[in-house]
Amino acid sequence: MKTDRKSAPQDLANGSTQDLDRGLLPSLLGYALRRAQSAVFADFSATFVAAGEAVTPGEFGLLVLVDRNAGLSQMAVARALGIDRSTLVPILDRLQERGLLVRRRSPTDGRTHALALTPLGIKALARFTKLVRAHEARIASGLSTAETRMLLELLEKVRVASL
């Protein structure tokens, strides 16, 4: 396949309202994924800002993980999230400063911290979960339930194939 450079349109210079030629980009899965992700992230942020809350998708995922798995270590969380252990430190610092989560010394292994939500963190997570459900309903509002299920399956197939 060729890049087809010759068929480029005329000079569009600056603030033209007309659509740009995106070439092969619209046929790329990676590009569609990035654009969808970006729009979904914007809706997530807007949902929380509108409710006077401040949580990122990553923080929400972390809170759910710690809530469901008592006494998780930082390494275990980092592995589950696919990030470096050093990356996790400032994220936990912030959550801890906000009183949502605590690092306890593990009684069985002095090197690790047993992570746990505080009572405040548990209540906050319940509020966040409601907001996430509203957000999810909005981003899936253009899809039937069958399509939503299908999309989840296809995304998982892509994820596995990309590992």
Add this chain to the structure above:
Amino acid sequence: MKTDRKSAPQDLANGSTQDLDRGLLPSLLGYALRRAQSAVFADFSATFVAAGEAVTPGEFGLLVLVDRNAGLSQMAVARALGIDRSTLVPILDRLQERGLLVRRRSPTDGRTHALALTPLGIKALARFTKLVRAHEARIASGLSTAETRMLLELLEKVRVASL
């Protein structure tokens, strides 16, 4: 729907190989999108590193855009990419330092820059495009062509619903 906190499993402390309980996360579109994106991004990076090239998905998209739309201004590119004009500056700086792209003064509007690929940039983009096609084939390798087409459509519906 409830959060179903009671049914959480036993203490998993640290480096347990066993899978964690991710609660409601696997049913969330936003979460599936983030995880797929992350894996796809990792494959993109690995593909370029293996070929001795260094381009991010964002840089590739920018290069395609400038290639297909001669004389585009920075504002037009920023709008098309959905980023602030100030965010674009260091990205263009890097591409220009690498000799792939130039900022020319627009003859018609002294405030704007007409962006264009250099001959080197055009050749580089051709190489990058081949790598992207290989990368795309890999991430879509778990899908039939019908599924790939379907996934593109569903992602676009999600993007539009999230705006």
Add this chain to the structure above:
DNA sequence: TATTGTTATACTCTATAACTATA
């Protein structure tokens, strides 16, 4: 020796605000 968490450091992406040149 190996692992966990932390710190120091660095790079990218993102933004807002203020500045300049031009319209």
Add this chain to the structure above:
DNA sequence: TATAGTTATAGAGTATAACAATA
């Protein structure tokens, strides 16, 4: 006045390397 591009600055996310405490 308004717009385009730049700079200064700041915050979040990502990483690597080195260190202390513990195993």
